[in-house]
Amino acid sequence: MLHGKKHWLYHRLSAILLLPLILWCIYSLSLVPEITYQNMVLWTSKTENYIFLFILIIISVRHFQLGIQVILEDYVSDKKTRDFYIKIINITYYLLSFLGIASITKIYFGVHI
């Protein structure tokens, strides 16, 4: 768990990085003519899309974890309960991001090898 100055700084830095990434993601996805299976595999396996998605998944998971920590610190006053929630959410979201990375990697190399 991050605290104080580092937490604040990482939260802002991730926000600044996410701003162009998320707008790219919405824009790029909207250009897919129809979200058929073939089109989605093609979209994910484009090298630049794969790299951007990879970064987006990692940075947004950190941004969310940092944000939810602030909310829990404000609304859950019992430290033990609060730390437990933060840990559970952190683990769940690390697992989710890992699954996301594994999925896009599988799609990417499924097409390129």
Next chain:
Amino acid sequence: MSLSKVPLSPHLQVYRLPLVALVSISHRVCGVINGMGYALFIIFLISIASGFETYNISYVVFTSTIGKILLSLWLFSLYLHICNGVRHLFWDFGYGFSGNSPLISSLLVVSFTVLLTGSTILLYLM
């Protein structure tokens, strides 16, 4: 349960919030919604990686009317968090606190959110 001496945040539901406060608390609510959307997006990616048959479930869900409505609400939440996030960055550098600028920027945040959500839906989801 032993309570620490940190006071609880104000109980939001008992006040009728002014716009500035409403946008402020929406930032947090939308942040949580976006986090849930993140989980859905990951599930969507997993479904692509799982092959044609599994992906078909996602396809049916996301092209249905309910799917599109949920997607639109998620877009709204995402855009609100983005717009208000930009405002937060200005605040971090000390801009936008004086006079009625918090009210004006709140109106700007809401307008941009509606504009962005509306145009995205009109252009790509209809």
